[in-house]
Amino acid sequence: MSKVRHSPKAPTALRYLPPGTEVDAHRHDDHQIVYAGRGVLSVTTDAGSWIAPATRAVWVPAGTVHQHRAYGETDLHTVGLPTTDNPLGLSTPAVLAVGPLLRELILAYTKERMPGAERLRMRAVLLDQLRHAPQQPIRLPAARDPRLAAACALLDEDPADQRPLAALGAEVGASSRTLSRLFRAEMGMTFPQWRTQLRLHHALRLLAEGTPVTAVAHRSGWASASAFIDTFRRAFGHTPGRSR
Secondary structure, three states: OOOOEEEOOOOOEEEEEOOOOEEEEEEEOOEEEEEEEEEEEEEEEOOEEEEEOOOEEEEEOOOOOEEEEEEEEEEEEEEEEOOOOOOOOOOOOEEEEOOHHHHHHHHHHHHOOOOHHHHHHHHHHHHHHHHOOOEEOOEEEOOOOHHHHHHHHHHHHOOOOOOOHHHHHHHHOOOHHHHHHHHHHHHOOOHHHHHHHHHHHHHHHHHHOOOOHHHHHHHHOOOOHHHHHHHHHHHHOOOHHHHO
8 A cells, every 4th residue: 555545534425336446545534434335345454354245334443544445336335424423432444234224324324415404313323323333353454474474365365275274384484383373463363263254255255246156155165055155144144145
């Protein structure tokens, strides 16, 4: 993220992004809610990557340098909020669960024109809903140690790679014990937990691009479609077929 565009005010808007569209690195002086009403959106910062299907939104705190990428045809809804409006008190990016009411509020608030008084009332309800939105750990932290980063890059290139940590360590010059320690220290999770997160990220992208569920399962590293569906349902609350 070498060139960073500064937009003082975070926009509240609806924007259509064709598949593969990238929004370059930028930052706002406001907080921002980023939501894909259709398609799948990834949000990347120096701290890592977050991914948001239609049941999730990404909270981007004021001043955070971030960039987006769309997978599939994506409707990007963004809600800008002044720094005085931080209903969850979050100072770092986070993925928030989006229930039916919060979803409809975001859609209406970003695309419908209405009198000022009505808009203020809708915004108040939206903030109330955000206050009760649970955080969801669908993220991929950025690795700092070069050995860990190299191991992560191998699996990011091929999430279906089934090699154990020892075999990956041999390729990047670190023992399995060292990599296991680094995963806990830098990622805040074990290697199997991180690999599941990585595979879910890849699965969401493939689903948004129209890839059949069985193909998504195998290309993302699951032994069977049923195992993939079970993991996906536990992570997102619905089946991958519904996500497509």
